[in-house]
Amino acid sequence: xxxxxxxxxxxRRTAARRPPKPVDPWLxxxxxxxxxxxxxxxxxxxxxxxxxxxPLAGGGPLASYxxxxxxxxxxxxxxxxxxxxxxAVPPDDRTSAATSAGSDA
Numbered sequence: 001x002x003x004x005x006x007x008x009x010x011x012r013r014t015a016a017r018r019p020p021k022p023v024d025p026w027l028x029x030x031x032x033x034x035x036x037x038x039x040x041x042x043x044x045x046x047x048x049x050x051x052x053x054x055p056l057a058g059g060g061p062l063a064s065y066x067x068x069x070x071x072x073x074x075x076x077x078x079x080x081x082x083x084x085x086x087x088a089v090p091p092d093d094r095t096s097a098a099t100s101a102g103s104d105a
Contacts (some may be wrong), residue, residue, distance in 0.1 A: 038078060040078055041078070044073075045070045
């Protein structure tokens with residue numbers, strides 16, 4: 001049953017939001033920086049091989065299958081990164097500015 005002593009609080013209204021600033025569709029953006037291609041990994045399965053054979057029955061042959069999967073995943077990831085023209089090193093303009101500002105204080 002309903003409890004007679006409790007009253008509902010009125011719903012609060014959200015603050016009025018400012019309209020977004022208009023965007024100039026004819027603005028010419030700054031030129032993009034040159035892109036360095038990603039280097040291909042030398043041995044993608046090195047970490048997996050450093051762990052040794054899997055602790056399963058028949059672990060020796062299974063290790064080669066696991067290594068094949070890791071190498072294939074690395075090659076697909078590299079191909080995707082190259083097709084998207086991702087830079088080899090992410091831009092660090094913001095991080096280097098924050099680091100230098102923090103060291104001056």
